[in-house]
Amino acid sequence: MKRSDAVMMKVDMTPMIDCVFLLLIFFMVTSTLHRQEADISFALPGVADQSEPVEIPDEQIIEIYEDGRVLLNDLEYDSPDNQEMPELVDTLVRFKATADANKVEAMITIAPGGLVKHQRVVDVLNACAAAKINNVTFAMEEDDAS
């Protein structure tokens, strides 16, 4: 068996680099394909310490029905398949402005029926976020809006 020193010293790196580049590109592509997720939040009714008497905020109830209809204080807004809900957003913006002028907190309670699809609930949450209303909560009892 004969071994030349020159071969030992200079290992051919090319195939390894090829492989590594391939893996690198693969992982880069798969990591960028992953869509970024975003948050849409609401507040759960919880117990908070109160040092002063609480001013009762102006509360509005939004009902959502299975067929996609959205009712704010028993008035229907937008068509059931409209995801942007411009009418509802307009109304909520005005409601928020009024609440701010009266120095009370704008509060929204969403009461979706049990069979309402989650996308519709998120549409309404999105409308609230568009009107910059942060105090959104859910009606926890199964009600007649189903």
Added chain:
Amino acid sequence: MKMKRKQDLEMDVDMTPMIDCVFLLLIFFMCVASMSKVDMTPELELPVAPKAAVPEDLRARGVINILPLGSLTGSGEEVTEQKPFMVSGSLVDDRGLKAAIGERLKAEPELRVYMRIDRNADFKLVRRAIKACAEVGVFDVIFGSFQSSGGG
């Protein structure tokens, strides 16, 4: 002026720093790819909310996945009315969900529950999950969503 060039230097470029860099990048992307899979069920289609905010603070998040009733999970289990919540890759019922959240809450008192809910899931499941969170004592609940309806 005399320009002198070494032929030898041109012939073998030192590859070592480049390979170092490439390996570093490779390991980085491998880690990112495996980390992003933690408790994120891929078969789930999040709802779209253009006004949702991309979070900066990702600490202390417990993930609950909710798929529509009747759909199959990655491991072939069917989502039923009894066991609709998916936590760490397995389906659990209300009691299991509460136990899982309670356990996380002990380890992380500032736990926030991140709900990844399919856009076609019924709200009654969400209501049950919210109720379970409230009963355990977690009031910070977040819904996951996509900002745009683009492909992917």
